[in-house]
Ligand SMILES: Cc1cc2nc3c(=O)[nH]c(=O)nc-3n(C[C@H](O)[C@H](O)[C@H](O)COP(=O)(O)O)c2cc1C
């Protein structure tokens with residue numbers, strides 16, 4: 001896989017079969033589509049390619065748009081680079097590009113990126129205002145000498161796997177189902193920051209996460225079984241996303257993990273949190289003692305869920 005950006009030359013690249021999309025999250029539906037592209041490319045003796053954008057098109061069109069992404073750019077690039085396709089074209093989504101009609105955009109793909117076959121996602125639309133549809137793309141393809149194919153969707157339990165479906169699962173806390181659609185565990189990366197130093201007094205110190213990518217979707221508030229990666233080592237953990245109503249620490253949303261069987265100082269260290277299962281909603285307890293009783297029960301549940309020996 002070669003990642004090709006706008007500063008790379010494209011004249012010497014071979015002809016391709018390609019698909020276009022945002023590929024946010026690079027989930028199993030995306031991989032199913034890209035496998036279809038690779039198959040079509042192999043049948044026709046072409047290279048296989050993905051055309052995507054480093055910035056979500058809606059962020060360009062609507063400057064106040066607050067995306068809730070499944071993957072930030074370097075995560076998306078990382079996930080894409082593990083795929084089988086030969087090239088990934090990262091096209092800067094500029095205002096000028098957004099003004100192109102579907103036909104004009106197809107011409108750009110043909111001229112600059114040598115795309116001879118376009119495999120279009122089952123519901124994908126492109127071009128100014130996205131007013132046209134698959135039949136129009138086929139007609140332009142005939143006029144331009146470009147083959148246009150509609151890809152099949154990956155459907156499970158009657159639902160097509162899509163980024164918006166996964167976002168809605170994460171917003172409901174359904175991380176297990178979201179992970180099944182993603183094909184990997186949803187994660188947040190960030191730095192460990194200071195909290196209010198209450199955790200250690202309860203016997204449950206918590207590492208507070210400051211997310212590295214503010215645009216990345218934070219799953220629903222509540223308590224989760226997670227894996228935590230610190231300096232390349234994986235630990236089991238229990239994570240709370242919420243407002244800590246028992247200690248009443250203001251309105252800030254906190255993302256904090258108690259790492260099981262761990263006692264190091266990790267302030268300012270990088271940490272990755274991988275979501276495994278939702279345990280319960282955040283609650284307001286009448287006392288810190290009651291919260292501590294609940295935290296002990298949560299810890300036992302995490303041990304069971306992550307199949308760890310009971311201590
Ligand atoms: C697994 C877990 C579950 C938690 N559940 C709740 C809860 O239900 N209600 C609540 O008020 N705080 C909850 N908390 C937050 C604690 O109140 C918090 O860890 C404590 O305030 C320590 O904060 P500090 O890191 O700022 O010292 C939970 C924390 C963890 C790690």
Ligand SMILES: Nc1ncnc2c1ncn2[C@@H]1O[C@H](COP(=O)(O)OP(=O)(O)O)[C@@H](O)[C@H]1O
Nearest residue numbers: 195196197199200205206207259263265266267
């Ligand atoms: N088991 C653990 N899980 C999480 N953090 C731990 C653990 N043991 C020690 N720590 C350290 O303690 C800090 C958390 O202590 P805590 O009293 O909750 O303070 P804070 O309010 O600053 O988060 C973490 O940031 C980390 O450096």
